[in-house]
Amino acid sequence: MGSLRRECLDHLLILSTSRLHQIVLEYMTYFNRSRLHQGIEQPILEPKDAQPTEIIASSKIIGHPILGDLHHDYHRVA
Numbered sequence: 001m002g003s004l005r006r007e008c009l010d011h012l013l014i015l016s017t018s019r020l021h022q023i024v025l026e027y028m029t030y031f032n033r034s035r036l037h038q039g040i041e042q043p044i045l046e047p048k049d050a051q052p053t054e055i056i057a058s059s060k061i062i063g064h065p066i067l068g069d070l071h072h073d074y075h076r077v078a
Helices: 002-007 017-034
Strands: 060-066 071-077
Touching (some): 017 060
């Protein structure tokens, strides 16, 4: 709850409960699928599809906005 409040809700003006539910759902998805968590080897709670093991130095990195540019999720494009 602290992360949700500090990193998300403190920066947004929310005018309805339906918008609050939408924001919380989007933040939970971002938090569980994109961020490293404390623990052994800092695993991601809900891993995305298999990531390529070989990283190509010349590949481009693209950022996807989360919560209206409040956060970003970055992916390497092959």
